């Protein structure tokens with residue numbers, strides 16, 4: 001999609017300044033991407049913390065006040081290093097004018113793991129421009145959008161243009177690992193640091209496809225589980241012990257295979273009954289959305305879609321649960337042919353939740369399922385299942401003043417009204433902001449549906465990044481007048 005060739009006159013200088021600053025904005029993202037802030041890898045925790053310091057320095061340069069790196073204590077189990085500190089929350093403030101509205105912007109500076117050997121064409125932690133595309137881990141999820149907010153502030157500063165709202169930043173470093181510790185901080189600061197916040201804006205998801213901007217009013221939740229199967233006291237030689245001991249891997253693979261069918265059907269009893277019925281009014285909402293199975297095939301680079309029609313695909317992404325098996329810890333996985341019997345293996349899977357699935361009830365059902373399936377195996381090993389983290393689903397009203405302002409901003413930048421979408425992914429903290437601050441939350445995505453978030457060759461198109469900075473800026477102006 002080409003940007004609007006005739007943006008409103010009121011934004012002419014601001015948009016021109018953003019275009020002029022493009023090289024600086026790309027350089028800032030390059031610096032952010034260069035820090036491998038993988039929250040799920042304990043050994044990289046210092047890098048996650050280094051990213052918080054990088055943001056603090058950038059915020060200082062931009063003139064933020066009350067900058068704080070708020071510590072959250074040690075990471076709760078399961079964790080190898082019991083003294084592992086959680087990464088800090090980066091709080092800061094631009095303006096404190098009682099006559100202006102206050103917008104809290106949330107984003108995360110941690111990323112998913114990435115290794116060149118996973119199949120990346122370029123080094124994942126070196127932002128690499130190929131044509132009009134910027135490749136690198138976090139470029140879209142979520143360093144690009146986080147840096148996008150800083151860029152919007154810089155453009156205002158360089159023009160000598162006051163921000164139209166007071167801005168509060170809340171950037172976290174554990175989103176990809178369950179947002180540990182942030183719920184408590186938000187509750188604690190609702191009437192302190194966050195007092196007076198009128199609106200929360202999150203830029204941490206994606207357009208549905210590659211051409212049309214969207215605003216998002218729903219998220220699925222996520223419950224992440226680990227099945228632990230223990231047997232022998234240590235790994236064993238399969239020639240000496242194969243056939244005469246019960247193998248944990250065999251049990252685990254059987255258990256994992258009971259969870260879900262190839263067609264996506266979840267086999268855990270009691271989940272389906274909790275799903276909110278589809279009303280005719282909700283069903284009709286899907287009619288006008290631009291999407292087809294080819295967009296899905298393009299995003300996955302395959303022909304592996306389970307559904308063919310737009311409605312089926314979108315409903316199964318947004319309003320039905322899914323169960324994904326992610327990996328096995330403790331198992332042999334490298335190249336070669338090691339003949340080991342692993343002694344202790346952990347299978348990881350998650351369930352995306354939707355209205356009205358309760359996290360507590362789901363965990364009970366998962367435990368019942370694993371216990372009953374394991375009993376059927378008659379194994380002398382032990383199997384336990386544990387909830388690692390959970391985050392609730394969220395559905396909001398897409399017609400409040402924030403959405404209206406964001407829709408106007410999108411039209412100003414892209415020359416088109418955005419589609420209103422829900423998201424299959426999860427941002428666990430969204431509901432907490434809504435509940436604790438008693439404000440509405442808007443999801444205003446910058447990246448495209450084919451950005452490859454969490455995947456190899458994650459990217460953000462230069463146009464999405466730069467026009468995104470314009471969209472964030474214009475949104476603040478429209479919202480200030482709403």
Ligand SMILES: C[C@H](N)C(=O)N[C@@H](Cc1c[nH]cn1)C(=O)O
Nearest residue numbers: 141175176177178204222425426
């Ligand atoms: C949508 C967002 N950018 C995202 O990727 N969220 C993660 C959150 C999460 C929860 N557990 C682990 N990661 C996601 O949806 O997977």
Ligand SMILES: [Zn+2]
Nearest residue numbers: 108141142204
């Ligand atoms: Zn994200």
Ligand SMILES: [Zn+2]
Nearest residue numbers: 141176453454
């Ligand atoms: Zn993510």
